[in-house]
Amino acid sequence: MKLSIPLCSGLALALSGCFAAREARIESDYSYSGNFRRYRTYEFVTGDGLASDTSKLGEAVRDAIRLRLKVQGYKTNKRRPDLLVNFRVYEGDMRFRGYVQEDLSRWVKQEKVEDEETPDDYRQGYQAQRMLLAEGTLLITLIDNRTNRAVWNGYASGVTVPSGPQAEVVLRRSVRSIFDQYRVFTEGYLDGNHMTEN
Template sequence: MKTIKNLFLLSMTLLVASCSSLRVTSEKAYNADLQQYNFYTVADMEAGLLPNVNPTQKMQLKNAIEKQALELSTVKNNTGVTGPDVVVNYFVIIDTKQDIDTYVDYYGRRWRYQVTDVQVREYTEGTLIVDFIDAKTNKVVWHGSTTGIITPNSIKLEQKINEAVNSIFEQYKKDRQL
């Protein structure tokens, strides 16, 4: 019975953790008018700037951000005299976390016995940080980040990357309309 209870609790914990949505936070610079920006471009990342991210994931991340920046731009291919209005810069932080659960069971007929069971679960958490930088003043006008659990499955990881980028850009669109 104890084993069934522990398996049930573990499976519920994993189910809740796998279904948890991303946590998105954002901050708009004081006096920044986000509606004035029409052309967005993605900053070129230096080779060692994204530690702990393999080249395939870097490419997936850059493609997802470029796609969203292109959709956000009302002016296409503005490479003339004026250049981009906003440069989109991004960074990834990967951290290993631990989740510790403690279970206490009592059993016995005449006497009560107490058994404490501790389960430790390690998981990887990733944070994507995206900054929108005014190209003329070189100041950050909007800062957004999202945090979520990273899965080792490469197909699900690509979906998670797309979901994270979409959630940040959706938050930017909301903040832009305020």
């Protein structure tokens, strides 16, 4: 069987994309004080850096985050969002402190939330792990707007953002992979209760 040159090139490009995606390290951790069942709305943090970047790459990241949160039932709210979303791309290697935890979905199903009144005997405790994140890390943080505390970090390390139109594809794919670690739908969304809301 003969393969044409364009077909071979396309196949090689597709496979290289798969290999590049496999090389990226995707991790996340969360706060035991996060009330994930309560969160329904979000807004982006504004400021310096990529988070305020109005370039195509900054918009590509924001659009990918918006799409994923919409699919999970979240709505934007500029006045009083439940969550603030921040993201940043770090160049070079980076030392990072994460935590060894059970899957967030399982934690949310147990409907546990730790606060100041949680007795010490019932607290989970954080098992810290130090990590060296490889060249190029996209970090997405969800912040509880009421408490002003980070409740979830998702990150992809080893992300090489090429120049040109392929950069948007890489960043969107990285956002999707990161949010695969945050499988939290708004309460009632999967039951169709979102249909009755304004």
